[in-house]
Amino acid sequence: MTDAQPNSFPLNRRTLLGGAAVAALGAAGIGGFLFTENRIGPWRLTARALVDRLQDTAGGSFPGCRRNHAKGVAVAGYFESNGGGVELSKASVFRAGLYRLAGRFSLAGGNPHMPDAPTAPRGLGLRLFLPGGEEWRMAMINIPVFLDATPQDFYERTLAFAPDPATGKPDAATMKQYLESHPKTAAALGVIEQGAPAPTFAASAFFGLNAFRFTDGEGSTVPVRWRLEPDDPPPATGPGGGDSALFDGLVADLKARPLRWRLVVVVGEPGDPTDDATRMWPSDRRAVHVGTVVLDRVDTESADNVQDVNFDPLVLPNGIEPSDDPLLQARSAAYSESYRRRAGESKPTGAVLVREV
Numbered sequence: 001m002t003d004a005q006p007n008s009f010p011l012n013r014r015t016l017l018g019g020a021a022v023a024a025l026g027a028a029g030i031g032g033f034l035f036t037e038n039r040i041g042p043w044r045l046t047a048r049a050l051v052d053r054l055q056d057t058a059g060g061s062f063p064g065c066r067r068n069h070a071k072g073v074a075v076a077g078y079f080e081s082n083g084g085g086v087e088l089s090k091a092s093v094f095r096a097g098l099y100r101l102a103g104r105f106s107l108a109g110g111n112p113h114m115p116d117a118p119t120a121p122r123g124l125g126l127r128l129f130l131p132g133g134e135e136w137r138m139a140m141i142n143i144p145v146f147l148d149a150t151p152q153d154f155y156e157r158t159l160a161f162a163p164d165p166a167t168g169k170p171d172a173a174t175m176k177q178y179l180e181s182h183p184k185t186a187a188a189l190g191v192i193e194q195g196a197p198a199p200t201f202a203a204s205a206f207f208g209l210n211a212f213r214f215t216d217g218e219g220s221t222v223p224v225r226w227r228l229e230p231d232d233p234p235p236a237t238g239p240g241g242g243d244s245a246l247f248d249g250l251v252a253d254l255k256a257r258p259l260r261w262r263l264v265v266v267v268g269e270p271g272d273p274t275d276d277a278t279r280m281w282p283s284d285r286r287a288v289h290v291g292t293v294v295l296d297r298v299d300t301e302s303a304d305n306v307q308d309v310n311f312d313p314l315v316l317p318n319g320i321e322p323s324d325d326p327l328l329q330a331r332s333a334a335y336s337e338s339y340r341r342r343a344g345e346s347k348p349t350g351a352v353l354v355r356e357v
């Protein structure tokens, strides 16, 4: 499973680690279709099939848990809006002020007890409480592009990158074949592999990846993407031990002081793809700092915080609308299907025990 295949996609150790993470990403990051029973695309792909796929990748389902990003911890804090977003969107969240939020850090994968792997995609779900009962929910990950342009690609990739039951690892030949026939995924993997993951959750950037549309008070609309950039994260203290070293580091960092991320909105220009999360926009696009996410509380997941929250990326305030990216509808439907399954099951205690850190 090392290198060597004479093709344009070198399968080195990192690629394979990335492959495992990517399989997890399938399990954790796939989102929603229009409706649970909706048939999507020529192969009648449904949200149910996507969530079944995620469960298979995880080696089964874990009652009460998310079918992707199952391992997580609850956080809370506020968004400090600096008013810089008002020119782009009429959404109330961009008026200068403080807005309460609840959130959840996670790792991609359907097993809540999986050991923390540095290469597993890290997730951050946020739920901002806005005036008039509106909410802005988002679920972001720490990689700058997604591996799949379409829900169908997501489904096929999670099959191709699934761990082989005999070895517990993805099969190199199957992955290679998949990448050769899916150049968008291969290109995205190349982009992801250019940067090593940050040493901690606190030092990680998080990307919304899918494009959205902002509408201002005059009715003008622009395509946007957003990201969170870490603002003065604490230094990494070196690799901790144990299966939850990454989460334990996050809990320790949050117990020491609040953690901050700048929310940056990137404005697309005509021709920038809004329907393909595998492709970056040119780096010179206008980036507007619209405020800061401040997290000052961390808790074990429970019914009192985010255990029963669906961070559906289509829960949006007036002034922010979805783009034509087909992943968005798919994510919404798959999250809903995952939520439906876990809602009917008794809930385990969150796997990351904050009091013990």
Ligand code: HEM
Pocket: 026, 027, 028, 029, 030, 031, 032, 050, 051, 054, 065, 066, 067, 068, 069, 072, 104, 105, 106, 122, 123, 124, 125, 139, 140, 141, 146, 150, 151, 154, 207, 208, 209, 210, 277, 309, 310, 311, 327, 330, 331, 334, 335, 336, 338, 339, 342
């Ligand atoms: C077709 C593509 C995708 C599918 C099928 C999918 C599927 C899922 C599912 C089923 C869940 C569990 C939802 C729940 O039970 O509440 C989930 C969680 C999550 N996904 Fe996706 N996802 C996709 C794409 C993405 C993308 C593009 C991102 C990042 C931009 C992402 C980030 C996350 C995060 C952060 C969570 C955890 C949220 C939480 O803490 O509740 N996913 N995904």
